Amino acid sequence: MPLKFLADMNLSPLTVAALAAEGVDIIRVSSVLPANASDRDILDLARRQGWVVITQDMDFSALLALGGHDRPSLVTLRLLDTAPEVVTQRLRQVLPQIEPALRRGCAVTVDDSNARIRQLPIR
Numbered sequence: 001m002p003l004k005f006l007a008d009m010n011l012s013p014l015t016v017a018a019l020a021a022e023g024v025d026i027i028r029v030s031s032v033l034p035a036n037a038s039d040r041d042i043l044d045l046a047r048r049q050g051w052v053v054i055t056q057d058m059d060f061s062a063l064l065a066l067g068g069h070d071r072p073s074l075v076t077l078r079l080l081d082t083a084p085e086v087v088t089q090r091l092r093q094v095l096p097q098i099e100p101a102l103r104r105g106c107a108v109t110v111d112d113s114n115a116r117i118r119q120l121p122i123r
Contacts, residue, residue: 003102006046006072008055009035012084019091026054039063046072052102054091056082061107065122073102073120078111 005026007016019026029035029042039059046053052073053060060074075098079090094115098108105120 003099004049004051005075006032006042006049006051006053008042008053008057008060010056011054011077012087014084015088015091018084018088022092024095043067043069043072061109061122064107064120068121070105070120073105074107075102076107076109078109080112 002025005019005024007026007028009029011028013028016026016028029037033041033045039057040063042053043060043063045051047069050072052075054075054077056077056079058076061076064074075091075095077087077090079086090110090112094108094110098106098115098117101108101117101119107118107120107122109116109118
């Protein structure tokens with residue numbers, strides 16, 4: 001069963017559209033929640049739906065750690081260049097590599113050259 005991704009509002013619609021066109025099951029938060037939904041509301045929905053959250057916002061990791069949750073899996077992007085084409089290309093590279101960990105429940109921090117995987121719950 002393919003993973004389903006929920007892109008936070010800080011991910012460009014261009015990135016979401018490019019990945020969706022390539023067969024990635026991905027939607028933006030604004031498709032299912034108000035654009036001003038809280039990070040906690042986004043995590044709660046993703047947990048209920050079994051979605052992996054993709055964001056550029058470090059607050060999500062803190063919320064997962066403080067809540068002691070083992071879901072949803074989280075991909076946090078920490079790229080120097082946040083242009084949609086750069087973000088899209090980095091996600092194309094890294095998502096297949098981290099898919100097994102995402103299925104188990106993890107928080108992944110992706111930078112320009114590495115992906116650091118932390119098993120959930122974060123202690």
